Amino acid sequence: MTSTPLGGPDTTPDVRGRGHGYAAHPHKKVTLYFLATGLLALLIGVLIGPLQALNYAGVDVYSHLPFLKSYYQGLSLHGVLNALVFTTFFISGLLLYLPCRELGVRPNLIVAWGAYWTMTVGTALAAVPLLTNDATVLYTFYPPLMGHPLFYIGAAMLVAASLVVGIQTVTIWWGWKRRNPGRVTPIVTYMSVATWMMWFVASLGLVVEVLVFLIPWSLGITKGVDPLLARTLFWYTGHPIVYFWLLPAYVSWYALVPRQMGGRIVSEPLARLAFALFLLISTPVGFHHQYTDPGIPALWKVVHMLLTFLVAVPSLLTAFSVAASMEYAARLRGGRGWIRWMGRLPWKDAIFTGQALAMISFIFGGAGGIANASMAIDAVVHNTAWIPGHFHITVGTATTLTFFAVSFWLLPHLTGKKLASPRVALWSVWFWFAGMMVFALGMHWEGLLGIPRRAQISAAGPELQAVYHKAAVPMALTGISGMILLVGAVLYFGVIFATLLGRREAGAQEVPVPFSEQVAAAGKDGRVHAMTRVLENLWALFFVALALVAVMYGPELVAMLLNQHPVPGARLW
Amino acid sequence: MRHDVIERYELGWMGVSVVLVVLLFVGVLASMISDTLPGVVESRTRFVDPAHLETTAYAKPGLHEENGELHAYVVARAFTFTPSVLTIPAGRRVTFHFTAADVLHGVQIEGSNINFELIPGHEGVASATFRTPGTYTSACNEYCGAGHQNMAFKLIVENAK
Ligand code: HEM
Ligand SMILES: [Cu+2]
Ligand SMILES: [Cu+2]
Numbered sequence: 001m002t003s004t005p006l007g008g009p010d011t012t013p014d015v016r017g018r019g020h021g022y023a024a025h026p027h028k029k030v031t032l033y034f035l036a037t038g039l040l041a042l043l044i045g046v047l048i049g050p051l052q053a054l055n056y057a058g059v060d061v062y063s064h065l066p067f068l069k070s071y072y073q074g075l076s077l078h079g080v081l082n083a084l085v086f087t088t089f090f091i092s093g094l095l096l097y098l099p100c101r102e103l104g105v106r107p108n109l110i111v112a113w114g115a116y117w118t119m120t121v122g123t124a125l126a127a128v129p130l131l132t133n134d135a136t137v138l139y140t141f142y143p144p145l146m147g148h149p150l151f152y153i154g155a156a157m158l159v160a161a162s163l164v165v166g167i168q169t170v171t172i173w174w175g176w177k178r179r180n181p182g183r184v185t186p187i188v189t190y191m192s193v194a195t196w197m198m199w200f201v202a203s204l205g206l207v208v209e210v211l212v213f214l215i216p217w218s219l220g221i222t223k224g225v226d227p228l229l230a231r232t233l234f235w236y237t238g239h240p241i242v243y244f245w246l247l248p249a250y251v252s253w254y255a256l257v258p259r260q261m262g263g264r265i266v267s268e269p270l271a272r273l274a275f276a277l278f279l280l281i282s283t284p285v286g287f288h289h290q291y292t293d294p295g296i297p298a299l300w301k302v303v304h305m306l307l308t309f310l311v312a313v314p315s316l317l318t319a320f321s322v323a324a325s326m327e328y329a330a331r332l333r334g335g336r337g338w339i340r341w342m343g344r345l346p347w348k349d350a351i352f353t354g355q356a357l358a359m360i361s362f363i364f365g366g367a368g369g370i371a372n373a374s375m376a377i378d379a380v381v382h383n384t385a386w387i388p389g390h391f392h393i394t395v396g397t398a399t400t401l402t403f404f405a406v407s408f409w410l411l412p413h414l415t416g417k418k419l420a421s422p423r424v425a426l427w428s429v430w431f432w433f434a435g436m437m438v439f440a441l442g443m444h445w446e447g448l449l450g451i452p453r454r455a456q457i458s459a460a461g462p463e464l465q466a467v468y469h470k471a472a473v474p475m476a477l478t479g480i481s482g483m484i485l486l487v488g489a490v491l492y493f494g495v496i497f498a499t500l501l502g503r504r505e506a507g508a509q510e511v512p513v514p515f516s517e518q519v520a521a522a523g524k525d526g527r528v529h530a531m532t533r534v535l536e537n538l539w540a541l542f543f544v545a546l547a548l549v550a551v552m553y554g555p556e557l558v559a560m561l562l563n564q565h566p567v568p569g570a571r572l573w
Numbered sequence: 574m575r576h577d578v579i580e581r582y583e584l585g586w587m588g589v590s591v592v593l594v595v596l597l598f599v600g601v602l603a604s605m606i607s608d609t610l611p612g613v614v615e616s617r618t619r620f621v622d623p624a625h626l627e628t629t630a631y632a633k634p635g636l637h638e639e640n641g642e643l644h645a646y647v648v649a650r651a652f653t654f655t656p657s658v659l660t661i662p663a664g665r666r667v668t669f670h671f672t673a674a675d676v677l678h679g680v681q682i683e684g685s686n687i688n689f690e691l692i693p694g695h696e697g698v699a700s701a702t703f704r705t706p707g708t709y710t711s712a713c714n715e716y717c718g719a720g721h722q723n724m725a726f727k728l729i730v731e732n733a734k
Contacts, residue, residue: 070719138716144676144693145718227677227692267580270587292679292688295695305601309594316590320583370594374601376610379686383679383714450683452714456722460712464725467683467710519579565620565694570676572651572718 027100030112032414034093035407037120038086039496042400045081046489048074053439053482056385056446057475058468060458069133071456072573077130079139083395085123087245088158090403092119092165094248094410095196099169099189101513103176107168115164122157125150136573138454140234141214143225146569149218156210159203166196184528184536187268188255188515194275195247197542198240201549202283205236217569224566228295232560235289236553240282245395247278249402253322253355259516260409261345261352263329267321268518269529274314274321276535280545281311284552291378300556301375307552308373315366322359328519350425354405357433362398364440365390383454385478386447389440397436401429404492411499413511420498424491431488435481442477449474611687611699623674623693631672636661643667649678649691649713652720660729663706672696679715680726690715703730 051061051074068074092115100107128150129135135147141155173185173193185193209230216222254271258264265271287304290296327341335341346352368390371377381387412419419425449471451457457468468475535541604610621629626648634655636645645667648655661667671680673691680697681688684705689697703709713724 072716072719072721142677142715145716226694228695231677231692267583270580270583290690292690292697293692293695294689294697295692302602306598309598310591312594313587313590317583317587320586324579324583370597374597376601376604376686379610379688382688383681383690450681450711452679452681452712454716454721455712455714457712460722461725463710464712464723467712565622567623567693570651570718572676572720 025101025106026109027097027107027112028414030109030116031093031097032411033116034089034096034119035410035414036500037116037123038089038093039407039493041081041089041123042086043489043493045078045086046485048078049082049489050482050486052078053478053485055456055458056443056451057479057482058458058465058472059479060456062456062459070136070573071459072138072454073130073133073136075454076136076138080126080130082400083139083245084155084158087395087399088162089119091244091248092116092162094403094406095192095251096165096169098251098513099173099192102186102188102515103172105172105176107172111164111168115161115168118157118164119161122154122161124154125157126154133573140238142234143214143217143227143230144567144570145573146218146571149215152210152214152218156207156215159206159210163200163203166199169193169196184532185538186515187265187271187518188251190272190535190538191247191251191255191275193538194279194541195244195251197538198247198279198282198545199244201279201542201545202237202240202244204549205233205286206238206241209233209237222566224568226560226564226566228293229557229560229564231290231293232286232296232557235286236283236557237286238289239286242391242395243278243282245399247275249355249358249399250274250318252402252406253318253359254325255516256406256514257322257352257355257516258325258329259514260349260355261326261329261333263325263332263516265321265516265518266324266328269531269535270317271321272532272535274317276538276541277314277317278311279538279541280548281307283545283549285311286553288373288375288378291375292382296556303552305373305375309370312366312370312373319363319366326356348426350422350429351405351408353426354408354429355402357429358398358401358405361393361401361433361436361440364437365394365398368444369394381447383452384447385443385451385453388453389443389445389447392436392443393440397433401432401436404429404432407496409511409514411496413513415500416504416508416510417499417502418505418508420495420502425495428488428491428495431484431491435484435488438477438484439481442474442481445474446471446478451475609686611685611701619696620694621672621696623672626672626674630670635659636667644670646670647680647726648672648674649680649717649724650674651676651678651717652713652724654680654713654724654726657725658727658729660731661703662733663730664702664704664733666700666702668698668700670696670698676717677715678713678717678724681711681714682726682728683709683711684728685709688714703728706730706732 054061062071129148135151137145137147141147170193173189213225213230217225285304285308287301288308291301330341330344333344335344408419408425451468451471631646631648634646634648643665645659671689671691673693678691685701687699687701707730709728711726713721
């Protein structure tokens with residue numbers, strides 16, 4: 001058995017030795033392309049990171065770089081490639097492939113490849129103005145700063161393609177439901193579909209912002225854009241997008257890691273509850289990015305603050321479940337004591353260790369998120385170095401390091417090639433984790449001292465330099481962390497390239513997809529947990545999520561749309 | 574470990590989380606009401622035309638006394654604040670009004686909890702009393718273009734003469 005007894009997992013192994021090796025599962029190839037393209041984007045984005053870390057250590061290397069015209073061009077590339085391109089590609093590959101394998105369904109390959117190429121061409125189009133310094137607007141591209149139209153068009157294609165993959169996954173699930181009336185959706189598919197549905201609700205803001213406002217404006221068809229309206233639409237998507245990055249990591253932590261450490265899922269119904277809650281309340285919280293924006297009534301900010309606090313609950317559930325399944329696995333492996341059982345976990349395995357370290361980083365990242373949710377704290381940390389400190393231990397570690405660990409089994413699984421060096425892989429995750437912890441310490445600390453984010457502080461004039469001097473210690477930490485991270489990145493990408501360029505093993509056994517079993521063998525006697533039954537109605541949850549958004553965003557958005565104050569664009573870089 | 578036992582604990586944990594989170598929310602509200610967060614109540618949604626600031630109170634940036642109250646008007650424009658140095662008396666309540674004329678800017682006034690995202694067409698308004706004389710220097714904290722890192726705002730708090 002490779003999965004929950006309720007699913008119908010596709011366990012046909014691919015036979016190696018002849019041909020390309022995709023015989024039984026041709027969707028492996030498109031998945032591999034999604035993952036590899038995403039990782040390539042990450043490689044470029046990540047290599048700029050250490051230069052930024054040096055800037056935050058007061059060292060300006062930008063005047064000597066032939067390939068970047070400015071700090072801000074580099075920062076635009078870093079944000080777009082890491083946070084938007086890498087994540088979207090990787091997630092599209094992962095959350096299409098896993099449900100297909102779990103349900104034993106082949107996706108329509110024309111659609112999947114169509115989405116892949118749309119995404120790739122979109123990224124290439126957006127990359128052109130980024131590389132020519134014509135879209136140095138950072139990854140938030142707030143108007144009135146106006147980038148080249150290709151930037152917005154490419155971004156729109158990226159998002160549209162991800163939606164196609166989402167619709168494809170939901171369609172596959174729905175087909176399975178209709179062929180299997182009365183059966184409960186297996187856990188990984190459930191989580192994936194909930195994530196995609198959340199993304200459908202969440203992406204609306206960005207889609208409207210880019211298609212209705214930014215593209216016509218950058219093409220000169222309209223004269224201006226209301227900057228507050230654009231910001232509001234951006235953050236409508238900008239908060240839940242972090243759950244779009246995080247939930248795929250949760251899928252792995254909940255449903256794959258238990259098996260990878262030799263255990264099982266301890267409480268499946270609550271795992272479903274966590275994902276259902278994310279579907280419901282990920283989106284109507286975006287005003288927490290606009291606490292300091294004039295023009296939005298305080299009452300709405302307070303309402304979104306309450307919901308932001310509540311969206312911590314499913315993450316706290318995840319922390320409990322994941323920790324419990326770790327303990328369960330460790331005790332099965334002979335672990336004893338209150339704490340000592342932790343030593344029994346497979347710490348020599350980069351696949352487990354990478355994800356365990358990602359989880360640890362998220363304890364701090366999540367706690368920081370709860371702190372940031374407070375309007376009062378936000379006034380202290382908004383637009384300071386604290387914020388990048390926060391999201392490098394959430395998306396930059398919880399998500400990214402989990403994806404690193406996933407790539408250690410998934411790339412061998414997809415290609416039939418062995419992971420080049422498990423030892424170097426293990427070193428790479430430790431370096432990344434250590435680097436990001438030091439980074440977070442330095443940046444959070446700087447933020448509390450009022451050091452602004454998104455600023456080439458190393459090139460500031462003497463007056464501001466004197467002010468920044470008070471942060472000399474944390475700034476040094478940021479600089480050091482950048483070097484640790486550079487080593488981590490070189491090790492990681494070294495292993496990945498060595499693996500991908502390595503030779504395919506003839507006749508090798510396929511690395512299995514680690515779908516976990518659950519402790520409670522639900523359904524054995526035909527009984528299904530009552531909560532699971534209720535939560536199975538994903539469509540109902542989806543419509544409730546839409547309704548919630550309409551209530552929480554509707555009044556302000558309608559007021560802004562009816563009362564627009566467009567401002568002309570400007571290019572100030 | 575039995576799954577129903579784990580589930581019971583987990584539901585208990587969820588209950589505890591919800592209570593904690595609601596308490597946090599109440600705590601933050603209490604703190605905001607007790608004036609740790611200037612500007613929450615004052616921020617209005619009045620439109621200030623960035624193309625015609627000369628027809629608004631921002632026509633004469635700087636400190637003004639209006640009906641016995643001190644009001645400071647500051648305009649952010651790439652890549653300077655006008656005025657870039659603002660002198661106010663120590664111990665008197667000052668209402669700060671900030672707006673942006675071209676693109677987004679931002680300001681966090683050192684030594685206070687005032688932190689504004691400056692958006693063309695909108696004004697951040699907050700009152701604060703600075704009691705300690707000194708110079709408080711802040712940099713623009715929202716990316717606004719090539720000169721962003723050198724866009725500084727200096728607040729000088731002086732003892733009343
Ligand atoms: C070698 C590893 C990395 C280093 C040293 C690094 C360093 C930095 C630094 C110093 C900043 C702040 C720049 C500023 O505010 O001016 C930054 C911003 C950022 N980083 Fe990273 N980073 C790394 C990896 C990542 C990863 C893996 C992600 C996401 C998956 C990421 C996403 C971002 C984003 C979204 C920003 C904000 C850009 C903006 O404010 O416009 N970074 N990074
Ligand atoms: Cu958020
Ligand atoms: Cu600026």
